[in-house]
Amino acid sequence: MLGQLSSELKISAEASQVWEIISTLKLAKLVVEEIPDVVTKFDVVEGDGGVGTVLKLYLSPDGPGFSSYSEKFTKVDHEKLVKETEVVEGGVLDIGFTKYLIRFEVIDKGEGSCIWKSTIEYEMKEEFAANASLVSIKPLESIMETVEKWLTNHKA
Template identity: 30%
Template sequence: MVKGSFSDETLYAVNVDRAWNAFVIDAHNLLPKILPDIISQAVIVEGDGGIGTVYNIDFTQAVSEFRFVKHKVVGLDSDCYKIEDAVVDGGYIGSRLKSYIFVQKFEEKFEEEGEGSTVVKLTVEYETLDEKPLSVEEQKELIEQVNVFRKAIEGYLQAHPTAYV
């Protein structure tokens, strides 16, 4: 087994409070509504949204790699806009990875004109099942999967300027 990590930063054209509320706090309700072709349901299995909360996301046939992903909130700091989610079942667990954690930090970025934007700094910490680290292509695939959901939420927030204020 090999332990590793990689990082990414993405800019979203919504302020940090709205991004945090939609991307983190209410994503389990919002994602099935805005991506019904990809997500059939997302539910809280255990907990109240804080540390220890377990979410299960079931995917439609459009996702061929896996049918579901279950993740647990292992770190949460709403004041600093930081969340750590450990994938505990589904996803790439058992196929390529033994474990993986998404560490996300949301930071406000103010532009000279208009409303602020949000930079999301993502670090993925992982442990493989074999003796090979994730390839650059595998890393990009994981980041892209996360960004698909975030870009859909960003589009929703831009189209609904009073949502999640």
């Protein structure tokens, strides 16, 4: 079974400013600092924020029912402003998902604004199809809104 969810947010900031945060480890640090009800902490298992980086993310006890998972940065395209991460251990993989990919795209709109598009793509075993209802774009929307607020509050 395949599925996909996506959401877009217009941000009043340069695409390069948004990309500077989401293409690096700054995003994980900002999420932990600003919205600990999503991710309480993270560890860098491997890498420096580029392709191949593996993070272990620890989730809020009020979260989706699992306490942690590991994700790997599989694409960080500085020209197209696209970053992809895949869950490689734990989390949704423990409840029947065989693939869970998150893609962030930044689309420059000029004049100090951009669109941040977040997409979740997943595959799962048919016998676990009921768990597809657990997939939610809401945490990514919270992250996008948090980055937007942070950029607004930290303009030079």
